[in-house]
Amino acid sequence: MTVETAMPAFCQGIQHFAETLPNFEEYGKKPVIQEGQTAIDSPTDKIAVYQTLLAADALRYLTLQVTASKASGHPGGFASIADCIAALVMLGYKNIITEVGHHAPGFYSNMFIDRSLEDMGIKTVQEMRERYREMHGLLGHLSGQIPGLLNPAGPLGQGQHFAMAGAKLHPNTLFPVTIGDGGLGEPYITSSFAHFNTSYPNVTNFLPILVWNGYSQEHHSMVSTKSNAEMIAYWEGHGFKEVILVNAKDYDDANQPGEYVDSTNFSFEKRLEFVQGVLEATDKAAKSALGGKLTVLIVKQLKGAGVHKRGAQSHNLYAGDTTEKDYIVSALKARALSVEGWQLVRTNFERAAGGPASHCVVTEKELPLTDLGTLPLTEFPVKDEKKVATTAMGELVVYVGQKDPNFIISNADGNAASGINNVNIGLKIAHPTVDETYFQGPGGQVYEPLSEDACAGLAAGLALFGARSLWCSYESFAVNGLPIWQTVIQAMAELRRTTPATITLFTAGALEQGRNGWTHQRPEIENYFAAMMRNGNVFPLFPCDANSVQACYEWALGQKNKGITITVSKSPLPVLTTLEQTRQGLQDGGIVLHDSEGKKKVVFAAIGDMTLIPIFDAASQLEKEGIGVRIVSVISPRRLYRPHDVAWETCREKDGHFLDDEGFEKLLGGDALIGVTGGASAMLEPIMLRSSCKRDTFAWKRGETASSAGEVMAFNGLTAEALAKRAVELVS
Numbered sequence: 001m002t003v004e005t006a007m008p009a010f011c012q013g014i015q016h017f018a019e020t021l022p023n024f025e026e027y028g029k030k031p032v033i034q035e036g037q038t039a040i041d042s043p044t045d046k047i048a049v050y051q052t053l054l055a056a057d058a059l060r061y062l063t064l065q066v067t068a069s070k071a072s073g074h075p076g077g078f079a080s081i082a083d084c085i086a087a088l089v090m091l092g093y094k095n096i097i098t099e100v101g102h103h104a105p106g107f108y109s110n111m112f113i114d115r116s117l118e119d120m121g122i123k124t125v126q127e128m129r130e131r132y133r134e135m136h137g138l139l140g141h142l143s144g145q146i147p148g149l150l151n152p153a154g155p156l157g158q159g160q161h162f163a164m165a166g167a168k169l170h171p172n173t174l175f176p177v178t179i180g181d182g183g184l185g186e187p188y189i190t191s192s193f194a195h196f197n198t199s200y201p202n203v204t205n206f207l208p209i210l211v212w213n214g215y216s217q218e219h220h221s222m223v224s225t226k227s228n229a230e231m232i233a234y235w236e237g238h239g240f241k242e243v244i245l246v247n248a249k250d251y252d253d254a255n256q257p258g259e260y261v262d263s264t265n266f267s268f269e270k271r272l273e274f275v276q277g278v279l280e281a282t283d284k285a286a287k288s289a290l291g292g293k294l295t296v297l298i299v300k301q302l303k304g305a306g307v308h309k310r311g312a313q314s315h316n317l318y319a320g321d322t323t324e325k326d327y328i329v330s331a332l333k334a335r336a337l338s339v340e341g342w343q344l345v346r347t348n349f350e351r352a353a354g355g356p357a358s359h360c361v362v363t364e365k366e367l368p369l370t371d372l373g374t375l376p377l378t379e380f381p382v383k384d385e386k387k388v389a390t391t392a393m394g395e396l397v398v399y400v401g402q403k404d405p406n407f408i409i410s411n412a413d414g415n416a417a418s419g420i421n422n423v424n425i426g427l428k429i430a431h432p433t434v435d436e437t438y439f440q441g442p443g444g445q446v447y448e449p450l451s452e453d454a455c456a457g458l459a460a461g462l463a464l465f466g467a468r469s470l471w472c473s474y475e476s477f478a479v480n481g482l483p484i485w486q487t488v489i490q491a492m493a494e495l496r497r498t499t500p501a502t503i504t505l506f507t508a509g510a511l512e513q514g515r516n517g518w519t520h521q522r523p524e525i526e527n528y529f530a531a532m533m534r535n536g537n538v539f540p541l542f543p544c545d546a547n548s549v550q551a552c553y554e555w556a557l558g559q560k561n562k563g564i565t566i567t568v569s570k571s572p573l574p575v576l577t578t579l580e581q582t583r584q585g586l587q588d589g590g591i592v593l594h595d596s597e598g599k600k601k602v603v604f605a606a607i608g609d610m611t612l613i614p615i616f617d618a619a620s621q622l623e624k625e626g627i628g629v630r631i632v633s634v635i636s637p638r639r640l641y642r643p644h645d646v647a648w649e650t651c652r653e654k655d656g657h658f659l660d661d662e663g664f665e666k667l668l669g670g671d672a673l674i675g676v677t678g679g680a681s682a683m684l685e686p687i688m689l690r691s692s693c694k695r696d697t698f699a700w701k702r703g704e705t706a707s708s709a710g711e712v713m714a715f716n717g718l719t720a721e722a723l724a725k726r727a728v729e730l731v732s
Contacts, residue, residue, distance in 0.1 A: 011347065013126025013151065015065060015323060016336040022268050031347040032090075038354045039092030043279035046272075048090060051348055053275045054337060055086035055113075057264075058345045060306040061335040062109035066138075068308075068323045068332075069129035076304040076314025077180055078106025080213035083263065083275055084299050085110060087282040088176055095166060095351040095361050097151050097177040099159030099189065100211070101141035102315070107149060108138050110263050114349035115492050116148030116358035136420040144464075144491035146303035148357030148364070150175075151464070152395070152491040158484045159458030164196045165465050167645070169406060170359055170362050174286050175206040176297075182216030183224050187480070188453050190238040195449035196458065197239050197294050199430040201442075207289040208296045210235075213303035214260035215312040224260075228300070235296045242288045242295040244344035245253030245282045248274055249300065253704065257304075264334070294642065307331050311654030346566060366497055367466030370404040372557065379579050386572035387546035389609065390419035390507050393553050393568070397470060398426030400557070401445045404468055410447040411472040412481075418472055418507040419570030447652025456481025460488040463502035468557070475506040475567060475679075476522040486532065492652045493537045501559040507565040511610045511678045512712060514706035520702025521712070523679035529565055530682035533638045536648035540565045540683065543582060544576045544591070544609045544633040551582035552635070561653040567679070569609050571709070576612070582635055589639035589659045589686075590632045590667055594723060600731035601670035603686050604723070607634045607677035610709055615676055618722030629727075632667060640664065640686035664690055672730035674698060674723060678713065694730045698723060 021028065032040055040048035059082040060075075067073030077100060078085075088096055089110065098107060106265065111117050112128050122128050122138075131137030138146065142153040151162040163177035179189060193208065212231065214224040223231065232243045249256075251274040254265045263274045278299065285297040304314025309319070321328060337345065354360050376399055380387050401407045408430075409415070415423045421439075428444030435441070437670035447458055453471060459471035461484075473481065487501055506525075513520035532538040539562055543549035549568045556564040576593050577585075585591040590605065593618070602622060604615045614634065619629040638646070639659050650655050659667065668687060673695040675684035675716040681699035688695060698718055706712045713719060 008339070008343050011342050012124040013129055014342070018336045018338045018341070021054070021338050024338065025405045027051065027055070028341065028344055031344055031351065033348045033351045037351060039352060040090050043283040044276060044339060045092070047260050049259045049272055049276045049279060051344060052086050052090045052279055053271060054341050055348065056083040056275065056435040057088065057335045057344045058113060058337055058342065059086060059106060059109050061332060061337065062112060063106045064107055064307045064328065064335070065323060065332055066109065066129055066132050067105050067317050068321055068325070068328045070133050071321045072320055074102035074316055075105060075307050076309070077211060077213065077309045079302050079314065080301045080305045081178055081209070081211045081299055082106065082306070083278045084209060084282060085699045087279045089114070089349055089352045090279070091283055091286065091391050092353045093174050093176060094357040095150060095173055097159050097163045098142065098153050098168070099156060100178060100180040101153040103178065104140065104142045104153070105132070107142060108132070108146065111146065111148045111357060113346055114148070114352065114356045114510060119147035124317065136526045144495040147496070148361060150361055150363045152487050155483045155487060156180070156183035157189050158457065158487060160192055160208060161461040161484055162464065165458060165461030166362060166530055167206040168200060168203050169367065169462065169467055171203070171205060173362060174290055175204060176209055177206060178209045178211055181210060181212045181214070181221040184210070184223055188451055190235070191451060192454040193456045194238045194458060197284065198432065198545055199447055199449070201432060202292070204292055205290050205295050207285055207290050210296060210298040212298050213302040214676045215315070218312050219317050228270060231298060235398055239294055240296045241297065242285070243298065244295070245298040246277050247298065247300040248302070251277065260300065260302040260337070262302045262305040262310060268624050291520045299713040306335055311365040338620055363465060363497070367499065368455070369468065372403050373398060374553055374641040375399060375556065377509050377579060380546050380575045382575050382578060384575060387575055388506070388570060388572050389418050389543060389546045389549040389568040390570045391422060392546035393421035393505065393549045394422040396550060396553050396579065397423050400468065401427040406462070406467040407469060407503050408445050408447050408459065408462065409470040409472060410459045412448065412450050412452045412455045413477060414448065415446060415472065451459060452477055452481030453484065457484045460485045463500055464488045464491060466499050468511050469499050470503050470505060472505040472507065474508040474520070475525060476508070476510065476520045478504070478506055479522070481526050482525065482528065485563065489538060490535065492561040493535060494650050495561060497693060498560040498653060501556055501562040501564050501631050503556045504565045506565060507570045509567065509569060509608065509610070509678060510700060511709040512569055512571055514708055514712050517705035518703030523700050526679040527682040530680065530685060531680060532563070533641065534646050535652040537561055537653065538563045539636060539638050540567065541636055542607050542634060543568050544612060545573060545577055547575055547579050548577050548582040548635065552586065555583070555586050561651065567608070571610070573609050585635035586631070586664060587639065587657065588667060589636050590634040592630060592667065594629065594631040595624055595634050596628045598623065598626050600672070601672040602727040603630045603632060603668055603673045604729060605632050605634050605668055605673060605675045605684065607637065607683050608679060611676050611718060614718055614720040614723060618723035618727065621720060621724040625728070627727065627731060630670060636681055637686050640690065642690065645686070645689070669693065672727060674727060676718065676723065678718065696726055696730065
């Protein structure tokens with residue numbers, strides 16, 4: 001029988017097959033995972049070990065051929081951990097997460113072999129090659145679109161957050177997460193594990209797997225100089241009780257130099273021994289993690305093991321590194337399986353864990369959400385007395401947490417400092433030490449490590465995995481947690497399922513941080529959100545008072561697959577609106593707070609709450625001169641864009657509502673328009689794009705130490721006198 005006639009359909013596109021495989025007649029006659037089983041019976045079974053080795057070679061082969069098909073991508077890092085990925089699958093674990101975006105082609109290969117990619121129309125290797133790194137195909141880095149994959153991965157240092165979120169929501173499921181030694185120094189992988197373990201010591205069913213291959217992207221990794229003992233001590237120092245190290249060097253019979261060696265260069269017998277060592281270590285680590293012990297598995301093997309080059313040179317393919325290149329052809333032939341070998345690996349992977357990952361991992365179905373019922377909104381009388389907006393929202397946060405046990409609020413800067421100590425009182429800070437003075441104890445729903453990355457990571461990770469959460473931060477410091485939040489909302493835009501919106505509360509804006517000076521006055525992050533509004537699923541909200549913030553949070557809780565930032569002051573400020581006004585403002589983009597007639601009409605479009613103080617003072621001055629003034633509080637700037645400005649049509653949950661031209665003119669039309677923000681000017685872009693009258697902007701320039709918010713505003717030119725003067729100039 002020829003290769004062509006015997007070849008299963010999925011193998012179409014494979015360029016090189018082996019005629020025979022060593023010991024195949026003895027160990028490869030039938031799949032070790034039998035029909036109806038979900039995993040191998042024992043990690044020491046010789047047949048299981050042999051077939052795991054074939055699976056690792058299949059993963060390496062596909063990873064290299066697919067990347068070489070486009071002369072682009074990253075085969076080397078994944079190649080060094082392929083044995084462990086194969087072991088996980090053969091042991092029945094498919095909820096596999098990664099921190100390493102460069103391992104994407106390896107993860108795609110894993111999803112191809114177990115048939116998950118068939119859910120996106122990729123049934124053959126040829127189709128996989130064609131759609132790799134193409135639009136609507138297999139993206140260069142992991143994304144939310146790919147069937148069977150649990151998390152996006154691009155920026156380093158993020159994957160552990162998804163593993164911990166998954167573990168918290170699914171206590172009896174293992175969440176392995178591969179971590180590259182090149183990215184180990186990224187903020188803040190091991191410290192985030194330590195923070196989480198202190199807060200939730202009973203949640204240990206995540207398993208970091210360190211890919212210790214000695215090299216980073218273009219050089220030796222910074223941890224390549226550590227001894228085995230030092231690496232073990234490093235993880236023990238971050239709270240890990242079980243540190244399991246598998247070192248390929250211990251099995252080497254090829255006399256390879258250096259501390260990092262390639263197991264594919266061993267004799268076949270030693271390769272089997274190494275794979276058995278990986279299987280046994282993976283099985284032990286998984287059971288340890290599921291059994292309540294904080295565990296890490298370290299696999300030490302040379303980067304590029306079994307592919308075209310070794311070390312950092314294996315990391316990336318460049319133009320010319322095609323499937324016809326001699327060293328690529330040589331590597332592919334060395335890893336090639338027979339037709340029967342491919343079918344064996346496919347059958348094992350398809351049966352493992354009960355089916356393709358796209359049918360059985362936790363993120364392939366929506367997590368049931370607790371019904372919140374009717375939120376206990378408190379509508380404060382307008383212009384009665386000043387109220388703290390964050391405190392008003394805090395009451396709703398407590399209600400949500402008490403209704404929904406999966407809910408957490410994270411805050412690196414402290415809820416009490418943000419005006420929401422009521423949240424600490426109602427939900428308790430998660431900490432093993434019981435102390436009523438600080439409202440803390442085991443099982444609390446307030447997560448307060450002093451790391452924005454850890455706070456944003458767990459909150460955003462929980463949202464991506466289907467749970468409600470809230471990340472709270474000072475606006476000035478939020479940038480340190482923003483990368484993971486941005487990764488999640490981009491993934492949410494393209495997910496194949498719905499999730500709760502990932503919501504933030506940013507307090508203590510620049511104008512409130514006078515005494516602390518410029519170190520605490522960094523509202524430029526609003527430029528970031530302003531740019532992200534064009535994604536289509538990002539909604540920065542700027543409630544203007546204690547009623548407004550409640551309506552904004554009410555709306556946010558009902559949204560899906562969005563990134564929603566709520567920025568509001570923690571200072572007592574006047575109540576200017578009703579709940580219903582903000583609900584309308586969330587649809588129209590803004591609320592009219594004041595409107596007077598005059599010989600000319602000046603419109604102030606205000607973003608923020610404290611900025612309204614000099615605006616109202618300026619209005620009084622202008623009205624004395626016979627100039628009419630309309631003050632608009634801009635609640636949701638994204639609604640003020642034009643539909644073609646925003647990529648909303650490409651989002652999983654399409655929100656194509658924008659204020660039409662007639663509504664825009666009614667809200668913001670006049671003889672002159674002045675956009676005012678205590679933050680970054682880019683947030684005013686949608687207004688300035690559409691306004692056709694004379695216009696100008698007043699915005700944040702730079703921070704300084706000052707005794708009051710008014711003095712900070714004056715330093716930035718945000719005074720009633722300056723606003724009134726410019727208004728007169730515009731209408732003259």
